Amino acid sequence: MPLVKPVEYEHASPEVKAVFDDIMATRKVAAINNFWKVLAHDPPTLLRTWHEVRDVMKPGALDALTKEMIYVAVSATNNCEYCTYSHTAAARKAGMSDAMLAEVLAVTGLANKTNRLANGYRVEVDAVFVPKD
Amino acid sequence: MPLVKPVEYEHASPEVKAVFDDIMATRKVAAINNFWKVLAHDPPTLLRTWHEVRDVMKPGALDALTKEMIYVAVSATNNCEYCTYSHTAAARKAGMSDAMLAEVLAVTGLANKTNRLANGYRVEVDAVFVPKD
Amino acid sequence: MPLVKPVEYEHASPEVKAVFDDIMATRKVAAINNFWKVLAHDPPTLLRTWHEVRDVMKPGALDALTKEMIYVAVSATNNCEYCTYSHTAAARKAGMSDAMLAEVLAVTGLANKTNRLANGYRVEVDAVFVPKD
Amino acid sequence: MPLVKPVEYEHASPEVKAVFDDIMATRKVAAINNFWKVLAHDPPTLLRTWHEVRDVMKPGALDALTKEMIYVAVSATNNCEYCTYSHTAAARKAGMSDAMLAEVLAVTGLANKTNRLANGYRVEVDAVFVPKD
Amino acid sequence: MPLVKPVEYEHASPEVKAVFDDIMATRKVAAINNFWKVLAHDPPTLLRTWHEVRDVMKPGALDALTKEMIYVAVSATNNCEYCTYSHTAAARKAGMSDAMLAEVLAVTGLANKTNRLANGYRVEVDAVFVPKD
Amino acid sequence: MPLVKPVEYEHASPEVKAVFDDIMATRKVAAINNFWKVLAHDPPTLLRTWHEVRDVMKPGALDALTKEMIYVAVSATNNCEYCTYSHTAAARKAGMSDAMLAEVLAVTGLANKTNRLANGYRVEVDAVFVPKD
Numbered sequence: 001m002p003l004v005k006p007v008e009y010e011h012a013s014p015e016v017k018a019v020f021d022d023i024m025a026t027r028k029v030a031a032i033n034n035f036w037k038v039l040a041h042d043p044p045t046l047l048r049t050w051h052e053v054r055d056v057m058k059p060g061a062l063d064a065l066t067k068e069m070i071y072v073a074v075s076a077t078n079n080c081e082y083c084t085y086s087h088t089a090a091a092r093k094a095g096m097s098d099a100m101l102a103e104v105l106a107v108t109g110l111a112n113k114t115n116r117l118a119n120g121y122r123v124e125v126d127a128v129f130v131p132k133d
Numbered sequence: 134m135p136l137v138k139p140v141e142y143e144h145a146s147p148e149v150k151a152v153f154d155d156i157m158a159t160r161k162v163a164a165i166n167n168f169w170k171v172l173a174h175d176p177p178t179l180l181r182t183w184h185e186v187r188d189v190m191k192p193g194a195l196d197a198l199t200k201e202m203i204y205v206a207v208s209a210t211n212n213c214e215y216c217t218y219s220h221t222a223a224a225r226k227a228g229m230s231d232a233m234l235a236e237v238l239a240v241t242g243l244a245n246k247t248n249r250l251a252n253g254y255r256v257e258v259d260a261v262f263v264p265k266d
Numbered sequence: 267m268p269l270v271k272p273v274e275y276e277h278a279s280p281e282v283k284a285v286f287d288d289i290m291a292t293r294k295v296a297a298i299n300n301f302w303k304v305l306a307h308d309p310p311t312l313l314r315t316w317h318e319v320r321d322v323m324k325p326g327a328l329d330a331l332t333k334e335m336i337y338v339a340v341s342a343t344n345n346c347e348y349c350t351y352s353h354t355a356a357a358r359k360a361g362m363s364d365a366m367l368a369e370v371l372a373v374t375g376l377a378n379k380t381n382r383l384a385n386g387y388r389v390e391v392d393a394v395f396v397p398k399d
Numbered sequence: 400m401p402l403v404k405p406v407e408y409e410h411a412s413p414e415v416k417a418v419f420d421d422i423m424a425t426r427k428v429a430a431i432n433n434f435w436k437v438l439a440h441d442p443p444t445l446l447r448t449w450h451e452v453r454d455v456m457k458p459g460a461l462d463a464l465t466k467e468m469i470y471v472a473v474s475a476t477n478n479c480e481y482c483t484y485s486h487t488a489a490a491r492k493a494g495m496s497d498a499m500l501a502e503v504l505a506v507t508g509l510a511n512k513t514n515r516l517a518n519g520y521r522v523e524v525d526a527v528f529v530p531k532d
Numbered sequence: 533m534p535l536v537k538p539v540e541y542e543h544a545s546p547e548v549k550a551v552f553d554d555i556m557a558t559r560k561v562a563a564i565n566n567f568w569k570v571l572a573h574d575p576p577t578l579l580r581t582w583h584e585v586r587d588v589m590k591p592g593a594l595d596a597l598t599k600e601m602i603y604v605a606v607s608a609t610n611n612c613e614y615c616t617y618s619h620t621a622a623a624r625k626a627g628m629s630d631a632m633l634a635e636v637l638a639v640t641g642l643a644n645k646t647n648r649l650a651n652g653y654r655v656e657v658d659a660v661f662v663p664k665d
Numbered sequence: 666m667p668l669v670k671p672v673e674y675e676h677a678s679p680e681v682k683a684v685f686d687d688i689m690a691t692r693k694v695a696a697i698n699n700f701w702k703v704l705a706h707d708p709p710t711l712l713r714t715w716h717e718v719r720d721v722m723k724p725g726a727l728d729a730l731t732k733e734m735i736y737v738a739v740s741a742t743n744n745c746e747y748c749t750y751s752h753t754a755a756a757r758k759a760g761m762s763d764a765m766l767a768e769v770l771a772v773t774g775l776a777n778k779t780n781r782l783a784n785g786y787r788v789e790v791d792a793v794f795v796p797k798d
Contacts, residue, residue: 001530002255003354004364033261035247038254042368045375048451049247055443056239061232066199070206070237071244076785077210079345079611080248084787085262087244088535098536099194102574104203105785106189109577111204111220113778114168114182115213120741120770121171122135122749128166129218131400134663136753137763175767178774181584188576209386212478212744217388221402231403235441238386242444246379253342253371255350264533267796268521269620270630299527301513304520308634310720311641315513318713322505327498332465336472336503337510343476345611346514351528353510365460372455373469377486380434380448381479387437388401394432395484397666475652478744483654487668497669501707504652508710512645519608519637521616534787563793567779570786581779588771593764598731602738602769603776609742612780617794619776631726638721639735643752646700646714647745653703654667660698661750 006037016040019050026054035082065094072101073108139170149173152183159187168215198227205234206241272303282306285316292320301348331360338367339374405436415439418449425453434481464493471500472507538569548572551582558586567614597626604633605640671702681705684715691719700747730759737766738773 009020009032019040020032039046057067068091075083088101096104117123142153142165152173153165172179190200201224208216221234229237250256275286275298286298286306305312323333334357341349354367362370383389408419408431418439419431438445456466467490474482487500495503516522541552541564551572552564571578589599600623607615620633628636649655674685674697684705685697704711722732733756740748753766761769782788 074244111207340510606776643739
């Protein structure tokens with residue numbers, strides 16, 4: 001059980017209902033996920049987080065699939081079970097194949113390894129990597 | 134200063150020199166970075182890590198640029214200064230613009246936030262996200 | 267199942283019983299939680315950790331509620347399920363409302379985001395923030 | 400050097416200048432910190448992050464000082480040098496004494512320890528901590 | 533359920549079967565664990581990771597037990613449930629007693645605490661700890 | 666500069682001086698490191714942390730060298746620069762060779778990688794790894 005009781009659509013305030021409606025319309029889905037139902041206990045956080053997800057994850061300089069794969073890589077690094085499942089599902093919907101998922105996680109694993117080798121040995125940053133003033 | 138003294142090419146053993154030569158040939162560069170010079174103190178780790186970087190980061194189901202951007206996202210999450218600088222440089226070489234970097238870090242920041250909202254509230258995974266047996 | 271079998275009060279050594287008694291007396295509760303039952307396999311760690319929890323978490327320059335909310339923020343950041351549940355319960359007992367929990371987690375999410383923006387962009391610390399010698 | 404060149408006020412676009420003006424007016428300060436100057440390369444992230452910091456960190460169910468101390472605890476946990484310095488400075492401005500900082504970090508250290516004891520031993524959550532449906 | 537369906541021995545390709553056979557022969561066991569069955573969806577990662585585990589974890593300058601205990605300490609720090617269970621089992625097989633496990637986790641907890649005290653206070657590294665050029 | 670000014674021996678209170686004297690006597694050294702000088706601003710944390718370090722790190726079921734190497738592995742995982750330098754120095758004093766350091770960091774890197782592969786794929790724990798009730 002989560003720390004607060006999820007808010008179902010039929011019991012939501014008009015303010016929360018409006019966010020739920022926007023989520024379903026934007027994503028063309030007919031149901032609201034647990035993450036948003038739980039955030040609904042705190043309407044300003046629900047509104048702010050939904051707007052951020054909607055605006056940051058839409059296609060821009062990067063396409064939506066690339067963004068979802070980056071989300072999976074970060075969520076696997078932080079061990080967020082909820083976000084790993086939900087953003088893998090979103091990435092698959094956007095076109096991620098099993099082979100692409102395998103490469104996302106192979107890069108994630110490798111980066112987590114070399115991050116610790118570089119930090120553990122305290123390797124100095126090569127001057128060539130640092131932007132010039 | 135790193136925990137062990139970097140091994141310069143001219144003082145390297147033939148085994149290490151062969152790895153250094155492969156790095157420079159594969160990447161078409163004329164110098165070896167500090168990361169590899171430090172790993173050279175442990176030739177099996179140098180060889181294994183170089184082969185993994187070479188094979189995992191080459192184009193496959195994902196192109197090289199997408200892989201480098203995932204590497205940057207993980208390195209920023211873990212706060213690896215060395216890897217953030219070096220893989221941002223690699224991603225730029227592979228075509229990452231300032232606008233793309235901005236989106237990589239915006240997604241990384243957002244994922245780090247929602248990872249903690251989901252974990253902090255202990256949100257339950259929706260059944261719809263979990264693969265069927 | 268945990269990695270070692272929890273020690274129940276009736277099977278505890280006198281040394282462990284004394285710690286269990288102090289926990290129940292200090293907290294005015296009639297039962298021992300799983301965390302302490304598991305630590306009881308290692309009496310020096312049980313004793314040291316209980317004394318630290320008792321002394322660090324008691325009111326001082328900060329009140330007990332503020333301390334419990336900081337504990338929740340750190341536990342959500344590290345994804346400790348046990349500590350998130352147990353310290354949220356402790357914070358509620360000390361007076362935390364749903365609205366306060368919502369703000370604890372909103373700050374925690376925001377800090378996790380800006381931590382990665384600052385680390386990811388490698389922003390330099392402003393001189394004005396650094397204490398003078 | 401950061402990954403992108405900080406944007407100084409005099410070279411900022413009108414859109415960025417408006418955010419900078421709001422930051423200085425809200426905080427009653429005469430200069431912009433490096434964090435915002437770097438984010439200015441990505442105006443949507445600058446605007447969104449500033450609005451989130453402004454709204455989440457203002458007094459609500461929790462006072463501003465408590466929020467800044469939670470920010471310091473999370474930043475120390477994640478090892479964000481920039482945020483540790485900047486939010487300690489903000490917390491001091493809001494009234495945090497040396498004794499209060501000491502307690503923030505003592506709780507942070509303790510939570511990081513018990514998080515790993517609970518996760519490492521895989522302690523099961525006591526039923527009493529979990530909210531009822 | 534994992535994100536991809538585990539590959540059972542009888543349905544594995546010859547390439548994957550060869551890795552499974554080597555795992556069972558090297559470890560003198562009659563079954564394959566879920567970790568390898570899941571990685572089998574990505575044969576290059578299966579092969580690379582198995583070779584790395586086999587070569588890094590075998591006795592060298594450190595004995596196998598010490599290596600398994602380091603693995604447990606890292607896995608508890610990162611909250612990897614799978615790796616904490618599997619490497620505790622491996623460490624017990626290699627001779628780790630309950631008393632040794634208790635000390636592994638006591639050191640892990642302490643290090644996680646002092647890591648945050650040192651990072652949180654931004655303690656400067658003593659010159660005496662840094663290797664001379 | 667750290668967040669609080671380090672306390673030098675000659676300006677320390679008798680209570681702090683007693684801890685400093687115990688540190689120097691126990692370790693047979695003639696100077697106090699920055700970590701303890703900074704903690705001296707908070708005498709209860711100084712005293713508690715020193716006693717924990719002294720008691721947890723002394724030989725027990727594990728020898729002192731093994732404990733220091735576990736400390737290095739955790740500190741590299743968390744990216745604590747101070748602790749990585751100071752505990753590598755302590756481990757070397759206790760007998761750690763370059764080859765042993767290389768294996769500590771190779772295991773640390775590998776564990777950080779497989780932790781993310783297991784968490785990222787959401788691999789289910791094999792029943793055989795879980796202790797029976």
